[in-house]
Amino acid sequence: MTTPKTGCPLEKLNDLTPLSATTTCPDPAAAYQRLWTDWGGPVAAVELEPGIPAWLVMGYRELRAVVRNEQHYSRNSKNWRLLADGHIGADSGLAPIMFPRDNAYFSDGATHRRLRAPLVDGLARISEHRVARDVGETCDRLIDRLPADGQLDLVAQYAAQVPMLTVAGLFGIAPDLGDRLQTCVIALFGSGEDSAERFHEMETILTGVINEHHTAPAEDLTTAFLHHPCHRDDGEVLASMLLMLGAGWETLQVWIAQTLRIMLTDPRFDGKVRGGHLGIDDALDHVLWADPPMANQPTRWALTDTVVGGQRIARGDALILGLAAANNDRWAGAHDRHDPGNRAHLAFGVGPHACPAQRTSRIIARTAVETILHRLPDVRLAVPATEIPLHPSPWTRGPARLPVTATRALGQATPVPSPRSTEAPPNR
Template identity: 80%
Template sequence: MTPVPKTGCYLEGLSGLTSLSATTTCLDPQAAYRRLWETWGPVAPVELGPGIPVWLVMGYREIRSVVRDELHYSRNSSNWRLIADGHIGPESGLAPIMFPRDNAYFSDGDKHRRLRAPLVAGLAGLREQHMAQVIRETCARLIERMPDEGPIDLVALYAAQVPMLTVAGLFGIAPELGDRLQACVIGLFGSGEDSAERFGEMETIVAGVISEHRTAPAEDLTTAFLNHPGHRDDGEVLASMLLMLGAGWETLQVWIAQTLRIMLTDPRFEARVRGGHLGIDDALDHVLWADPPMANQPTRWAVADTVLGGQRIARGDALILGLAAANSDSWVGGHDRRDSGNRAHLAFGVGPHACPAQRASRLIARIAVETALHRLPDARLAVPASEIPLRPSPWTRGPEHLLVTATRARF
């Protein structure tokens, strides 16, 4: 265990740190997390980007402690020293993910509760039976459009399409805007050179949707957001919509793709799921434990000097929540905790900022996986499992492509 330094700002001056992306783009992320833990303990310094050190919180107990302690750890990124001193500007690829917004994600206390209320109310108002029917029709339509010959990419043609068409549809966004929004979100979570440009394009599209709904209200989430007293102006409505569209699409498409991947690559799951001995929900839960869609969740910022997991955290430091690492913490029982029905994982977060769309997300993911298994019963990988590429992102871990050969079942 590295000794705790006697001065604050421990992150300053550190170099040669492991890149956060190394935990999401390697074949064995748990091995990467173990190496960090063995060197630093449950809280490790890593690089979010060149010259941008952050803390990666990997301990289950440490994450639960952070998310419940607003006195020391804030969701408002204006507390980040690197923003305050101008080290990271609005043109940075990290800006769309890390810069403060007027939504529930980047707020604390009363403001967080006010801005979260429209999200909770809007999701509670969804008619699940109708929503399920729309999802099934969307999934079936996407499978019908798949080519009759050659490999099928279940990510590009299916897993990436279902969430965007569904979530955008809930907001009353025209389907033809789906592809543009999808490209924007990919750029957003890639945190690369085009992220700021993509986010600006996304803002323009959604602002147009809000303007149209001001003129012509409808029975959808956009109108519900506009009418909810928790939103004080259209700027807050815009920020809330961007949050749900971005986070909802990214995590859902990875969840669906990862579940399909294990069913195609893990003999235990392929035999048991197809044989009826393991339900779809069990497979979905396995992914949430073993390879959660949001592997590393942004972020908390220290608002006071403190100590966490044996490390001295200085005011202004950034902390990334290593959800994938925490799910394998021996404190929660190691691999035994993945028994059917155990949902003590951190994949949806925990505390006041836990994902408010867990029920809706599971509905979408379950129907998407179930429909693919039903309509593509003989699907087989078209490439070796070791050659499935991972999409580059420091935050999420999922296949960039999932090429299969399959015959569509006709009904």
């Protein structure tokens, strides 16, 4: 481990801990604590991919201060010094998730507000009752197709399927294309060698969807995006669709899978979760606090030389938001995580870029967990908890597989849950 050198240019630091070491280890809290100790505070240098460093912000107060200060920290990766200087190739695995795009995620100020408006307005048009009904029906169909021998993988055969089928359906995308998009998004968040290729495939698929909706408009989000006055052209529509489909699928599938994992492995939740509606929300909130789906969120770029958490940050440096680390920071402890309905966690972000789909996401995740409990009441983990593999991503942390045994409860209609949401209204 390199001894921290205050004021040393970020790209001059060697032997840095890979960011993925915080998401693929058995004890992420210990991994973040080691970084905190090694770097003497809540900001540590990490490696995104070989030769590409960034700062990881792990402190609750420091992270909130960074994301609320658009004057000093930008979401636009055109401000990334290493990218501008040509240190990162176009084929980098970081390209799909960190290179600049014409969407709300990679913009600031007035441009961000303009590009965020179609997302907020589109989500506001969605009927929560319809979402709950459609998700319930999707879950039932998936369970009806499960192997009759009861040997199941609740990630591949369920948790990964529900979000993509649901979100793709909101855009009027056919299920077969949803399957292809899911493969692309997995590669995107893996930030591996095939990320750039799969991202281009995703762009091609969605361009076809946009062209079809030009000739055949429908009551869906694609048509709403095409007709929204804040979208200036199809390129911006495509960028907004990529954002919602990518972020919506990845975080939702991890949230569902993590909740099912604790249900099956943590005795504190087993009986409580199975006991009713309130228990489901408790389990969902536990995951958002203790092991949020987006453990490390990209990115802010420093617009000026500054100091964060005792580290000198140079203009153009990348700052990764350690949401999982910040949730477990002692300053977050001022909020009682065990209070029902407590939402002081940072899992959905904070500030101008906070997730606008918090209500819809909770409906989808809650319905998915409820349906499994109703239809598979005897579901049990098929392997020791320590043998559950993790998805290899530096950004998200969740089970790659969740092998279980269960007897499918056929013929039992799943009740449509109330769209009552205890999540705070989206940050507009």
